[in-house]
Amino acid sequence: MPExxxxxxxxxxxxxxxxxxxxxxxxxxxxxxxxxxxxFGDIIDGKMQLSDIGEIAEEELIKTPEYRPDMNxxxxxxxxxPDHIHAIIAIGDNPFNSEQDTxxxxxxxxxxxxxxxxxxxTP
Numbered sequence: 001m002p003e004x005x006x007x008x009x010x011x012x013x014x015x016x017x018x019x020x021x022x023x024x025x026x027x028x029x030x031x032x033x034x035x036x037x038x039x040f041g042d043i044i045d046g047k048m049q050l051s052d053i054g055e056i057a058e059e060e061l062i063k064t065p066e067y068r069p070d071m072n073x074x075x076x077x078x079x080x081x082p083d084h085i086h087a088i089i090a091i092g093d094n095p096f097n098s099e100q101d102t103x104x105x106x107x108x109x110x111x112x113x114x115x116x117x118x119x120x121x122t123p
Contacts, residue, residue, distance in 0.1 A: 030086050073089055
């Protein structure tokens with residue numbers, strides 16, 4: 001069994017090892033603030049009240065498709081919470097995930113990188 005991360009998690013990654021994350025698809029993402037600090041606002045009377053930083057975070061998230069038009073991104077439903085953001089981002093066919101770029105003719109991945117663009121480590 002993998003060691004716990006910060007004495008909390010029992011997995012070394014939540015990523016599906018066999019999935020090429022450059023592929024087309026809808027991806028559920030969570031982005032957390034440093035040390036889960038409540039930078040983005042507070043929930044008051046059951047409604048999220050964005051702080052100035054929360055408004056900036058929301059505006060920047062909304063701009064994601066225009067920042068990366070080359071990746072054919074569509075922002076699906078999202079929610080900004082006091083210390084994190086949940087979003088669904090749909091990645092469409094693009095030059096970075098075309099079959100000819102990511103797979104050999106036998107279907108195997110050309111390299112170990114399984115993330116679009118930046119090749120974030122996925123041990």
